[in-house]
Amino acid sequence: MPLGAAAGRGGDGGPTIPLPGWRDWLFSARSFAAAMLALWLALWLDLPRPYWAVGTVYIVIQPLSGALRAKALARFAGTFAGAAFSVAAVPNLVDAPPLLALVLAGWVACCTMGSLYDPTPRSYAFRLAGFTAALIAFPSVDAPGAIFDTALARVEEIGLGILCATLVDQVFPRPSAPLLLARVEAWRASMARFGAEALAGRLDEARFVADRRQVARDGAALDTMFEEARYEAAAERAGLAWVQALRARARAVPALISAVADRAQGLRRDAPAAQAAIAPSAQAAITSPAAQAAIAPPAQVAIAPLLEAAGAWLAETADPARRPAALAAAPDLLARLRSAEREAAAAAGDWPTLLREGLLARLRELVETWARALALEPRPGAHAPPPRLAAAPVTSGQMDPLLVGLTGLSVLLAVLACDIAWVATAWPEGGTATMMAAVSTAMFAQLDDPAPAIANFLTMTGIAAVVGALYLFAALPAIDGFPLLAFALGLVYLPMGALHAQPATIGTALPLLVNTVALMSLQETYAAEFASYVNGAVALLIGFAAGLVSTRLVRAFGVDWRLRRLVAADRRDLARLVEGRQADLRRSVAAMLDRFEYLAGRIGSADATTLEVSELAELRAAINVQRLREVAPQLPPALRGGIEATLAAVAAWARGRATPETVAARLDAALGLAMPVRDRAARQAALALSGLRRALLPTAPPPAPTHPAPALEQAA
Structure with missing residues (x-):
C-alpha cells in the first residue's frame, strides 16, 4: 500500500478506496507537469493531435523509474512498428477495402497473440504495434495519400509525450533497484521461514499450502520488477544481475520443501517409530526385548533431530544479520545429512526405509540449493559480473495456445463487425468505432478475464465523455491562454492523477485521464461542434462495446x-x-x-x-x-x-x-x-x-x- 494510504472496509462490509498519500500526490503533480509540458510543446510545434502526447504521458508514466522507461521504450517501438505497417498496407490495399480490413484485423490479432507469449515488458510493444496500425489506418482510408503524414504525426506526438514524461522523471526519480532489492530480501526471509515452519511440523495442510502459494506469488512479482529495473541507468541497476541467478536457483525450493514435508508426513503415517528422537546411547540402555522392538533402528532415529536442525538452520538464514554464520555452518549440517543418508542406504530396503532415505536425500538437496542461492548476494553498488550459471530458461509455460487463438479470434470478430457496420451504414465515425474495437480487445488481452476490465473502461469512458463535454462547451469558451487552460485541467487531472498512482484505482483513473483530453481534441484555436462531439463519443463507446461483446462471446470460459x-x-x-x-x-x-x-x-x-x-x-x-x-x-x-x-x-x-x-x-x-x-x-x-x-x-x-x-x- 502506498505511504499514507488507508485501507479498510466500510460500514456495509464493502472495501473502501484507499486515500492517496503524499507520494501519490507527488506522482500526480509530476504527471500533470509532464502532460502540460507535452501539450504546450505540441501546440507550439503545431502538431495536428496534441492530445496524443498528453495521453501518452499518462499511459507511460509510472511510480518507479524503471517501469516508466520499460513502458516508454515499448510504446515507442510499438508505435513505430504499427505506423510502418499502416503506411505499407493502406496505399497498397485501399482499392480492395475488404482485403484491407481483413489484413488490418489480422495484423492486430497476430500482434495481440504474439504479446501473450512474452512475459516481459516487451509484450506491450507487440500489443501497441497492433492497435497503432488500426488507429492510423482506419481513419485514413478516405485519404490514403495522407497516411504517411498521419503516421509521422503519431510517432512524433507519442515520442513527445514519452520525452516529457522521461524528463520530469529525472527531476523526481524513484529508482526501482532499491525497492527490488528490499523485496528480494523479504522474499528470501519468507521462503526461509516457510521452510523452517514446514520442517518443524508447525503448519497444518491449509496453512502449508497458503504459505507456499504466497512465496510463489512474491517470487513471480520479483520477475516483473527485475525486468523493469533492467531499463534503469547502469548506476541504478548495478548488482541486479545476481537477482536473476538467485531466482533461477531458489524458485524450485518450494518443491523441495514439499517433497521433504510429504515424506515426513508419510513416515508419521506409515512408520511412526521413524520420527523418534532417541539417541543411540539411550537406545543401548534399553534391555527389554519388547521395548527394543518398538524402537527404530539407528538409521531411523536420526530423522527427527535432523529435521529440527535443518529447520533451525533455515530460520537462521531468514535474518540477514545471522545469515553469514548460518552459511558458514552449512557444510557441517550437510555432512550430518550425508552421513545419515549413508546409514539409511545401508538399512534393509523396506518401504519406511525408502521414505527415510528419500527424505534425507531431499533434505540434503534443500540445504544445498538454499545455501547456493543465498551465496548469490544481490547488493546495491555491486559491479562484479554474475557467475556463469546454468539458469533455468525463461519460459511462458502458463500460456495456453488455445487461449491465444481465442484471443486472436475475439480481436478479429470485434474489428470486422465494426468495419462491416461502418461500410453498411456509411457512418462517418465508423472508422473511430473500428479502431476502438481493436484497442479494447488488444489492450486487456493479457488478463485472465478481460471482459470486466473492458466493461470498466467503457463505463469510465462514458464518464470521460461527460467531463470532456463540460470542459469543451462550458469551460473552454471562457478560457484565454495556456496558463488558465492548465489551471482548469488541473482541477480534474490532479486528483485523478493521485488515484492513477494506486494499483487499486488505476483502472478507474486512467480511462478518464486519457479519454477526456482525446474527446476534447484540444487545438491551438477553439473549434467545437456539439453534434460532431457526440458523434465521436458515441463511436468511441460503440467500439469498446463491440470489443466487450466479442470478448464475452469468445473468452467467456472464466x-x-x-x-x-x-x-x-x-x-x-x-x-x-x-x-x-x-x-x-x-x-x-x-x-x-x-x-x-x-x-x-x-x-x-x-x-x-x-x-x-x-x-x-x-x-x-x-x-x-x-x-x-x-x-x-x-x-x-x-x-x-x-x-x-x-x-x-x-x-x-x-x-x-x-x-x-x-x-x-x-x-x-x-x-x-x-x-x-x-x-x-x-x-x-x-x-x-x-x-x-x-x-x-x-x-x-x-x-x-x-x-x-x-x-x-x-x-x-
Missing part, C-alpha cells in the same frame, strides 16, 4: 477453465517426458514452475478442491521419472521391464487413459522387484519409484512388504 487447462498442460508435459518425446527436463521443470506460480496467484482452497489440483505433483513426478530413465540401463531385465510398465501406466494416467489404481498397482509391482535387491542401481530405482509414488499417490496406503532376494541374478 478463470476456472484456464486453471483446468494449466493443470492439463502439466500432465501433458509429464506424459511427454515419460514417453521420451520431451528430452529437456530443465525446460519442462521451468514451464511447470511458471504454471505453479501462475496458479498460486489465482487459486483458492475451494478452487483447488473443485479443480482436483495437486500442486507441484507433476513436477516432482517428472524429476523422479528422469531419475528412473537415467538408472534404467544399469538394471536387470526383470526390474527394467517393471519400470517400463510403470512408466507406461503413468503416461496413460497423465493422458486420462488409466486410473490411479492402475498406476498404484504398477508402482507397487516395480517396488516389489526393486526393494529386495541390494544393489546401488536398484536402490536408486527404488528411491525414484517411492518418490514417484508419493508425488502421484500421497494418500495411498503403503505397498505390501516384500522379502529380500539373496542375489541380483535371482531378482533378475
Whole structure:
C-alpha cells in the first residue's frame, strides 16, 4: 500500500478506496507537469493531435523509474512498428477495402497473440504495434495519400509525450533497484521461514499450502520488477544481475520443501517409530526385548533431530544479520545429512526405509540449493559480473495456445463487425468505432478475464465523455491562454492523477485521464461542434462495446477453465517426458514452475478442491521419472521391464487413459522387484519409484512388504 494510504472496509462490509498519500500526490503533480509540458510543446510545434502526447504521458508514466522507461521504450517501438505497417498496407490495399480490413484485423490479432507469449515488458510493444496500425489506418482510408503524414504525426506526438514524461522523471526519480532489492530480501526471509515452519511440523495442510502459494506469488512479482529495473541507468541497476541467478536457483525450493514435508508426513503415517528422537546411547540402555522392538533402528532415529536442525538452520538464514554464520555452518549440517543418508542406504530396503532415505536425500538437496542461492548476494553498488550459471530458461509455460487463438479470434470478430457496420451504414465515425474495437480487445488481452476490465473502461469512458463535454462547451469558451487552460485541467487531472498512482484505482483513473483530453481534441484555436462531439463519443463507446461483446462471446470460459487447462498442460508435459518425446527436463521443470506460480496467484482452497489440483505433483513426478530413465540401463531385465510398465501406466494416467489404481498397482509391482535387491542401481530405482509414488499417490496406503532376494541374478 502506498505511504499514507488507508485501507479498510466500510460500514456495509464493502472495501473502501484507499486515500492517496503524499507520494501519490507527488506522482500526480509530476504527471500533470509532464502532460502540460507535452501539450504546450505540441501546440507550439503545431502538431495536428496534441492530445496524443498528453495521453501518452499518462499511459507511460509510472511510480518507479524503471517501469516508466520499460513502458516508454515499448510504446515507442510499438508505435513505430504499427505506423510502418499502416503506411505499407493502406496505399497498397485501399482499392480492395475488404482485403484491407481483413489484413488490418489480422495484423492486430497476430500482434495481440504474439504479446501473450512474452512475459516481459516487451509484450506491450507487440500489443501497441497492433492497435497503432488500426488507429492510423482506419481513419485514413478516405485519404490514403495522407497516411504517411498521419503516421509521422503519431510517432512524433507519442515520442513527445514519452520525452516529457522521461524528463520530469529525472527531476523526481524513484529508482526501482532499491525497492527490488528490499523485496528480494523479504522474499528470501519468507521462503526461509516457510521452510523452517514446514520442517518443524508447525503448519497444518491449509496453512502449508497458503504459505507456499504466497512465496510463489512474491517470487513471480520479483520477475516483473527485475525486468523493469533492467531499463534503469547502469548506476541504478548495478548488482541486479545476481537477482536473476538467485531466482533461477531458489524458485524450485518450494518443491523441495514439499517433497521433504510429504515424506515426513508419510513416515508419521506409515512408520511412526521413524520420527523418534532417541539417541543411540539411550537406545543401548534399553534391555527389554519388547521395548527394543518398538524402537527404530539407528538409521531411523536420526530423522527427527535432523529435521529440527535443518529447520533451525533455515530460520537462521531468514535474518540477514545471522545469515553469514548460518552459511558458514552449512557444510557441517550437510555432512550430518550425508552421513545419515549413508546409514539409511545401508538399512534393509523396506518401504519406511525408502521414505527415510528419500527424505534425507531431499533434505540434503534443500540445504544445498538454499545455501547456493543465498551465496548469490544481490547488493546495491555491486559491479562484479554474475557467475556463469546454468539458469533455468525463461519460459511462458502458463500460456495456453488455445487461449491465444481465442484471443486472436475475439480481436478479429470485434474489428470486422465494426468495419462491416461502418461500410453498411456509411457512418462517418465508423472508422473511430473500428479502431476502438481493436484497442479494447488488444489492450486487456493479457488478463485472465478481460471482459470486466473492458466493461470498466467503457463505463469510465462514458464518464470521460461527460467531463470532456463540460470542459469543451462550458469551460473552454471562457478560457484565454495556456496558463488558465492548465489551471482548469488541473482541477480534474490532479486528483485523478493521485488515484492513477494506486494499483487499486488505476483502472478507474486512467480511462478518464486519457479519454477526456482525446474527446476534447484540444487545438491551438477553439473549434467545437456539439453534434460532431457526440458523434465521436458515441463511436468511441460503440467500439469498446463491440470489443466487450466479442470478448464475452469468445473468452467467456472464466478463470476456472484456464486453471483446468494449466493443470492439463502439466500432465501433458509429464506424459511427454515419460514417453521420451520431451528430452529437456530443465525446460519442462521451468514451464511447470511458471504454471505453479501462475496458479498460486489465482487459486483458492475451494478452487483447488473443485479443480482436483495437486500442486507441484507433476513436477516432482517428472524429476523422479528422469531419475528412473537415467538408472534404467544399469538394471536387470526383470526390474527394467517393471519400470517400463510403470512408466507406461503413468503416461496413460497423465493422458486420462488409466486410473490411479492402475498406476498404484504398477508402482507397487516395480517396488516389489526393486526393494529386495541390494544393489546401488536398484536402490536408486527404488528411491525414484517411492518418490514417484508419493508425488502421484500421497494418500495411498503403503505397498505390501516384500522379502529380500539373496542375489541380483535371482531378482533378475
